[in-house]
Amino acid sequence: MLSEAEIHEKCENIATEAYRGCGQSDILWANNVRTMIDGWLHSITDENERQLIITIAEQHGYSTDEYSDPDMCRHGLDYDCCPCGCGEL
Template identity: 25%
Template sequence: MAYQNFESVDIDNVYSPVKDGAYNPLMLEGVARQINRLANKNIKACGCSYEVYIANFSLSVDRIVSQAKDRDLRATILYVARECDYHSPEEVDEMRQSCLDAGLCVHGIDPDCCPAGCGDLP
């Protein structure tokens, strides 16, 4: 049960940093496995755009963090997610603005080549 999908388990109990009054050594390993699975899932769905990967992966991590009640667990999730290029919502906004400033769409692609149709938008 410790390595199931985040969405299907009570992450505060499974990945509690303290279990029975002692540090839970499986927490970091379990969180790392789940974050890496989440990163791989988002890599496969990004259409080879780093910007799309970052935005989608980071949003997925933010959803997980918002469900965790334990402060140490939230910090651990974010720490591990940084290793997979997690960006805060502010950093994602900055990345998107940087793309727009460079003449790209928010997906980091030439708007006329973007499969999302960004070049067709007014």
């Protein structure tokens, strides 16, 4: 079981890693954080540790809700401004 300090450090590392490739999109960043934390939680069997991780992760931007906006592409950008060509589909 990880200590609270170790969980904080891992959550900070996940939040930092989530910035890579998100193109400054807060929606994509939040979805990246959620995906990485959910992946980590999948490997945790102790329910008390899971709850502690969730509590600390929420302080670092974790949410179980998937962020979406019907006016934005899956990258969290306006369809016409997405460099991946989402507006062209």
